[in-house]
Structures are given as structure tokens and as C-alpha cells.
Amino acid sequence: MNLTTFRIGFVPLLDMAPIAIAHEMGFAAAEGLALELHRAPSWSSLRDMLLWGQVDAAQMLAPVPVAMALGLGGAVARLDILQVMSINGDVIGVAQILADKLRVHGHDFAFTDARGAADALAKAVDGPLRIGVPFPFSTHVELVTYWLRDTGLTFELCTIPPPRMADALAAGEIDAFCVGEPWGSVAVELGAGTLLLPSRAIWAVAPEKVLAARHDWVRDNSALTGQIMRAIWRAAKWLSVPGNRLIASEILARAEYVNASVEVLDRALRGEMIISPQGEIRQVPDMIRFYDGAATFPWRSQAAWFATQMAARHGLDPDTSLRAAKEICRTDLYRQNLRMAGADLPGASEKLEGSLHHPTAVASERGQMILAPDAFFDGQVFDASGKSC
Amino acid sequence: MKLHIVIVEPDVTRARLVIDSLQPLGHQVTVISEASGLARRVCDIAPDIVLIDMSNPSRDILEEMALASGPMERPVAFFVDRTDRDLTLQAIEAGVSAYVVDGLQPERVATVMDAAIARFQMFRRMRTELETTRRALEERKLIDRAKGILMKARGLNEEEAYALLRKAAMDQGRKVAEVASALVTAAGLLS
Numbered sequence: 001m002n003l004t005t006f007r008i009g010f011v012p013l014l015d016m017a018p019i020a021i022a023h024e025m026g027f028a029a030a031e032g033l034a035l036e037l038h039r040a041p042s043w044s045s046l047r048d049m050l051l052w053g054q055v056d057a058a059q060m061l062a063p064v065p066v067a068m069a070l071g072l073g074g075a076v077a078r079l080d081i082l083q084v085m086s087i088n089g090d091v092i093g094v095a096q097i098l099a100d101k102l103r104v105h106g107h108d109f110a111f112t113d114a115r116g117a118a119d120a121l122a123k124a125v126d127g128p129l130r131i132g133v134p135f136p137f138s139t140h141v142e143l144v145t146y147w148l149r150d151t152g153l154t155f156e157l158c159t160i161p162p163p164r165m166a167d168a169l170a171a172g173e174i175d176a177f178c179v180g181e182p183w184g185s186v187a188v189e190l191g192a193g194t195l196l197l198p199s200r201a202i203w204a205v206a207p208e209k210v211l212a213a214r215h216d217w218v219r220d221n222s223a224l225t226g227q228i229m230r231a232i233w234r235a236a237k238w239l240s241v242p243g244n245r246l247i248a249s250e251i252l253a254r255a256e257y258v259n260a261s262v263e264v265l266d267r268a269l270r271g272e273m274i275i276s277p278q279g280e281i282r283q284v285p286d287m288i289r290f291y292d293g294a295a296t297f298p299w300r301s302q303a304a305w306f307a308t309q310m311a312a313r314h315g316l317d318p319d320t321s322l323r324a325a326k327e328i329c330r331t332d333l334y335r336q337n338l339r340m341a342g343a344d345l346p347g348a349s350e351k352l353e354g355s356l357h358h359p360t361a362v363a364s365e366r367g368q369m370i371l372a373p374d375a376f377f378d379g380q381v382f383d384a385s386g387k388s389c
Numbered sequence: 390m391k392l393h394i395v396i397v398e399p400d401v402t403r404a405r406l407v408i409d410s411l412q413p414l415g416h417q418v419t420v421i422s423e424a425s426g427l428a429r430r431v432c433d434i435a436p437d438i439v440l441i442d443m444s445n446p447s448r449d450i451l452e453e454m455a456l457a458s459g460p461m462e463r464p465v466a467f468f469v470d471r472t473d474r475d476l477t478l479q480a481i482e483a484g485v486s487a488y489v490v491d492g493l494q495p496e497r498v499a500t501v502m503d504a505a506i507a508r509f510q511m512f513r514r515m516r517t518e519l520e521t522t523r524r525a526l527e528e529r530k531l532i533d534r535a536k537g538i539l540m541k542a543r544g545l546n547e548e549e550a551y552a553l554l555r556k557a558a559m560d561q562g563r564k565v566a567e568v569a570s571a572l573v574t575a576a577g578l579l580s
Contacts, residue, residue, distance in 0.1 A: 044452040045443045045486070052481050073456060136453045159453035161446035164424060171425060 003034035006228060009046045009058035012039060012258045013162060014181045014268055015086035015209045016059050017248055018290060020257050022235035030234075031227040039256065042161060043135040050214060051077050056221070057228055059085055060212040066306045067137040069324040070316055078215040080330050081303065082229055083338075085209040085236070087295045087372075089268070089288035090140055090199035091184035092117075094176045095169050098124065099194035099276070109194065111275060111282035114147055114201040114377035121196075122151040125175075129153060132160040132168055132177035140178040142309050143202045147377065169193045180208065181268035181288065182260040188274055189264065195275040198284045203354075205293070205374035207302045218330070226337040233296055233338055240291035245269045286372065293359065293372025294346060298334055300326040301350040301384035308382070322384065326350075344369045353382040392416045394501060395436040397427065397445060403512045407440065410504040428454055438498060439488040440505050443481065451488045476502055483509040528566040535569035538576045 006028070010016040022028045023035040038055050040046035043064065050058045065079035094102065102109075107120035121129070133140040141157055148155055160168045165179045166187035177184070178199065187193040199206055211232055218225050238244055249266035252258045258265065267273060271287035274280065289295045307325030311318045331349040339345060347363040354376040361370050376382075394416050398404040404420045411418050421430055424447045431439060431454060441448050476499060480486060483506040489498055532554065539550040554572075558565045 041444050041446040042449040042452075044448050048443075048481060048486070052478060054481065073452075135449050136456050158428070159450045161424075161449055163446065168425070173425060 002032075003029060004032055004224065004227075005036055006033040006057075006224065007036045007038060007055040008228070009038040009040050009049050009055040011041075011043060011046055011059065011162070012260075013183070013209075014252065014258060014265055015089045015288060016257065017239055017252055018085050018232045018235040019059060020251055021238055021248060022231040024251050025235065025238060027234040027238070028228075028231040031231045033224075033227050033231060035231075037256070043138075050079065050212065053214075053217075056217060056224065057082070057211060057213040059209050061135055061138045062207040062210045062302070063137045063139060063142060063306045063310070064135070065210065065212050065328050066303050066325045067310060069328050070307060070310060070314075070321050072310065072314060073137060078328065079212045080215050080218050080328050080333075081298045082211045082213060082218070082225065082330050083233065083296045083298050083334055084207045084302075085211050085232065085290070085296075087205055087207055087289040087293075088198065088200040088286060089208050090143070090178055090180050090206075091195050091273070092144070092176065092178045092197045092199070093169070093184050093187050093193040093195045094121075095172070095174075095193050096191070096277070098175055099196075101125075102196075109196065109275060109280065109282075111195070111197060111273070111284065112201055114197055117196050117201075118147055118151045118153070121148075121176075122153045125153060127154075129155040129176060130174045131155050131157050132165055132174040132179070133157050134162050134165075134179060135159060137310075139199070139206050139208050139306075140180075142306055143199055143206060144178050145313070146309065147202045150378075166190050166192050182258065182264040185264045185268065185274065186260065188277060191277040194277070195273060195282075198273070198287055200284070200286055202377050203374070204286070204376075205295075205302075205353075205372055207299075208288075210298065215328070218333070225333060229333070229337045230341045233341060233343060236290040236296055240289075289372070294344075294369055295372070296334075296338075296343070297346060298329040298331055299349065299351060299353075300329045300331060301353050301382070303329050304350070304384035305353050305382050326384070339365070346371075350384045353384070354379070355381050392437040392497065392501065393434070394418045395431060395434055395439045396420045397439060397441040397447065397451075398422060399424075399445075403442075403509075406508045406512050407505055410508045411501065414500065414504060416501070424450075427451075437489070438501055440501075441486055441488065442509075443484045443486050448486060455488055473499065479506055484513065485509045528569075531566055531573060532569045535572045538572060 008019055010019050028035045043061055046058050049055045065081050067073050068079055101124040102120050105120055105124050131144055158174055162179050162183040165177050165183045168174050169187050170192035184195055239248055246266055249262045252265050253262040268287055271284040273282050273284055275282050303325040304322050307321040311321035335345050345365045346369055353374055356371055356374045358373055359370050394411055396404050396407050399422045408418045419434055427447050427450050439451055485505050487502055535554055536547055536550040539545055539553055554565055554568055558568045
């Protein structure tokens with residue numbers, strides 16, 4: 001069979017796994033695609049590669065297409081969100097000196113209680129806290145801002161490339177960070193910091209990376225769009241099988257993918273996190289999720305949540321922002337392209353974000369869809385129709 | 390008007406090349422070679438334009454600086470000048486991105502970019518050539534070692550050993566260097 005070359009971009013992080021697996025385990029080839037993988041050194045260069053046609057599709061920080069739809073950041077094209085590629089997977093860590101202070105104040109590093117951790121930080125820190133994040137438009141920024149907004153803590157977000165995060169923490173450039181694995185664990189391995197929270201403690205179902213492509217490209221390449229969506233979706237399904245995790249870690253560890261140690265990648269995939277240089281272990285169910293609980297569905301309400309946060313910060317009209325964000329979530333293509341691959345499809349394309357505290361069965365085409373808990377740490381519920389409740 | 394241009398470039402040779410093409414145009418050029426504290430240093434210098442290699446992960450730091458100066462008000466400091474598609478494409482292919490720190494007229498950016506692009510391309514050619522030479526050298530060393538192993542093990546002279554390697558490569562449809570590499574690895578395991 002003749003394979004069509006398909007150029008896809010990624011940044012070296014654990015959550016690029018579906019792309020590597022689609023390539024290595026033959027899911028792309030089964031769809032007639034020969035993936036040409038482009039490893040981007042930064043999110044801005046990956047976004048530009050996508051905008052100017054150096055790649056056909058890319059792994060992208062979920063808030064980037066949303067920010068572009070809102071006209072933020074100077075980039076002028078429309079990107080579509082085809083599907084979600086990963087849920088959760090970030091960690092918040094603090095410098096060793098700050099970790100010691102937190103312990104003195106009695107914080108137990110339970111790794112589950114976001115409110116407790118925020119209160120402890122507010123007590124332990126006097127001046128403004130410098131927090132490293134990978135990009136100005138990222139799930140990291142949205143989660144950290146949301147998490148700390150009612151604490152009275154002053155903080156400053158600084159962009160640091162993920163592979164440099166541990167060094168920046170060790171050098172005292174930043175006091176804390178929020179970064180995708182394995183780079184948080186790398187900071188622990190180096191003895192530079194202690195992990196305070198997994199991102200899921202703030203929002204249990206924060207979409208982290210999405211599969212994005214240019215809107216006009218999607219319009220002109222409907223067959224290719226379907227092929228890449230199915231290949232990535234099948235790879236995500238494969239990744240959800242516990243027995244496949246070690247193989248996945250072995251593949252991802254290679255220099256051409258994440259270039260990190262197999263052990264650290266495997267720990268994050270299993271949700272068994274070593275949080276401090278002393279070797280304390282915390283179990284984190286759903287540390288990172290690729291497939292289960294309708295993880296891949298591009299919920300409009302999730303994009304709308306990001307849009308609402310950004311609109312508030314940048315002084316944009318909330319309703320216009322909400323609509324713009326929903327429009328780029330291609331739930332139509334998801335239904336059309338993944339139905340035949342066997343994906344179960346939810347009855348609605350929006351949900352009340354933050355309302356589920358347990359795995360919950362919902363109406364779907366095949367009648368067997370179970371949504372994962374999606375609670376916010378403060379118990380708020382977000383209604384994407386524009387009303388807060 | 391003389392511009393103050395900052396080049397973010399850890400590679401001295403490459404920085405030198407870009408400086409050499411920009412100084413004759415009458416601009417002042419400063420090189421920042423370290424990623425730590427990049428935002429602060431760029432802020433202190435307050436250049437008119439920052440040139441950075443697209444393959445530099447610290448590019449995202451400049452992106453943040455650009456946004457900090459008001460994402461909605463004016464198109465400061467973003468990827469080249471998005472109104473000029475050709476220039477942007479050329480810049481991407483050459484591997485250079487630019488961040489205009491103050492509002493600067495597009496024509497002025499274009500001259501600087503043209504010079505920088507030419508130099509980035511020249512450097513890339515140099516690097517490719519260097520890489521090719523280095524690889525050729527390594528392959529020759531590998532083949533020499535494989536020949537040595539064959540000469541010792543099979544009592545061949547140098548010419549015969551090479552002929553044997555070449556034949557094996559042809560039979561297997563592989564490169565001589567690949568066969569040599571496999572032989573050296575295997576010999577390493579056996580000894």
C-alpha cells in the first residue's frame with residue numbers, strides 16, 4: 001500500500017505519546033499515513049510551523065487555539081481543535097527552600113488538597129512568588145491563576161522552556177513551577193525541588209494538549225483529517241491499556257521523542273509519583289489520561305472555560321469569547337470521523353464543567369459512555385451557556 | 390536611523406556571521422548567549438529588534454515579553470511582520486525568527502531580516518557540510534577497524550578485507566559503513 005506522507009509536529013513531553021505510538025505501533029500506517037515527525041523546541045515555533053504550513057497538524061497546548069480565536073497573541077490564523085490528546089499530566093513543584101518552609105508551617109504534602117496547599121503557600125511566602133510556566137497561553141497558566149486567585153498571594157508567571165524548568169528552579173530564577181511531565185520529576189531527581197500538587201487536584205479533567213490543524217487546511221483535506229484523527233485516537237486507546245505502559249515509556253524515552261529516562265516516564269504513566277528528593281511516593285490515579293472517560297472528545301465547554309478565564313484577564317467581551325472558543329472545537333468532525341472507528345459519542349457537545357464528582361454514565365450513541373470526574377478544587381460549576389451557577 | 394539589534398545565539402560562530410552582516414549597515418549589535426535571565430537582559434537593553442534561532446527553546450520567553458507589552462494594542466514583537474508573507478516564509482525556512490521590541494516600520498525590519506536570513510542560511514550550509522565531513526571521517530574510522538578485525542580473524546590483507554566488506558554490503562543491500570559497524574559491535578561482544 002502506498003502511504004501518504006503526513007507532517008506532524010510535537011514538543012518533547014510525555015503527553016506527545018499518542019503521536020509516537022501512532023507512528024511506532026503502526027496505527028498511522030494502518031490509516032495509509034507515513035508520519036513525518038517534527039520535534040519543535042518551543043510552543044511558539046510549533047505554532048508558527050503550523051500556521052505557515054511546515055506541518056499539517058500538531059500537538060498543541062489546549063489554550064493556544066482558543067487564544068488565537070480570541071485574537072490574543074498576534075497570530076492571525078484560525079486553528080481547529082480536532083480532538084483532545086491528553087488530560088492532566090502537569091505537576092506543580094516548589095524550590096527546596098520553599099518546600100522546607102512549607103514543612104515548618106506544617107504542610108503535609110499530601111498531594112491531593114489544592115486548597116490546603118494554596119493556603120500553606122500563602123502563609124509561608126512573604127513577597128511575590130515567581131512561578132515558571134511553559135507558555136503564556138497554556139493550561140498551566142489557567143490552572144495556576146485559578147488556583148491562587150482567592151489566596152491574596154501575589155505571584156508572577158514567567159515563561160521557561162520545559163526542559164530548562166529544573167535548572168531555573170535550582171538557579172533561583174523561579175520559586176515554583178507548573179510543568180508537564182517528565183520535567184517536574186526531573187527537578188525532583190536533580191534535588192532542586194519538591195512536588196506540591198498534580199494539576200488534576202485543581203481541575204480533575206483539564207484538557208492539556210489537543211490535536212490542532214489550520215482551519216483552511218482541515219477544510220481542504222477532509223480525508224487526511226479523518227485518517228490522522230483515527231490514527232491518533234487508536235494510539236490513545238492503546239495507551240490506555242495498563243500492560244502497554246512500559247513499552248510506551250521505552251519508546252518515548254528515546255532521544256528523538258522526549259529524551260528522558262524510562263523510569264521517570266513510566267512512573268508518571270502509572271501515577272506513582274516521587275515527590276521529593278527524600279523519595280516520598282504519592283499515588284495519583286489519573287495522573288495523565290489519554291483515552292478513558294471520553295478523554296479524547298473536544299468538549300466545547302472545556303474550551304469555553306479557558307475562553308472565559310482569558311477574556312476576564314484581557315478585558316474581552318465574555319459572550320463573544322465564549323462563542324469564538326466553542327466554534328473551533330470540531331465536535332462535528334469528531335463524530336463523523338471517529339464513529340466508524342468505533343468511538344462512543346456523547347449525546348451533547350457541552351457539559352456542566354465541574355459537576356461530576358464520581359465516574360458517571362451518560363447518554364451516548366452506544367449507551368456505554370462513562371465520563372470521568374471533572375470537579376474543580378473549589379467546587380464551582382461552570383455553565384458554558386454563559387450563565388454561572 | 391541606527392538600530393540596536395540583539396542576537397540571541399549560544400553559538401559564537403553563528404553570532405559572528407550575523408554581526409558581520411548587520412554592522413556594515415550601521416546598526417549596533419549585542420549578542421546574548423545565555424538563556425538564563427534572558428527576559429531581564431532584553432528588557433535592560435531595550436533593543437529595536439531581537440533575532441533568535443527558531444530552534445532555540447527560549448523563543449517562548451520572548452513571546453511572553455511581546456505579550457506583556459500589550460497584546461491587543463499593537464502588533465509589537467511578534468514573529469517577523471505577518472503582513473509580509475514572503476519574508477516570514479523565508480525567515481522560517483532559514484530558521485530565524487524576529488521579535489520587534491519597539492513598534493518599528495516594516496521596511497526597516499525587512500532590511501535587517503534580509504541580511505540575517507542570508508547569514509543564517511550560510512551558517513546552515515556550513516553546518517551541513519561540517520556534519521557530512523564528520524560523518525565521513527567516522528565512517529572511515531569504523532571501516533578501518535572492521536578491516537583490522539577481518540585481517541586478524543581471517544588472515545587477509547587490507548585490500549581483501551575491504552573487498553569482503555564491500556561484497557557483504559552489496560549482498561545485503563546495505564552501506565559498507567553499516568556492515569562495518571555491525572561487525573565491530575559483534576566483535577566487541579565476542580571479545
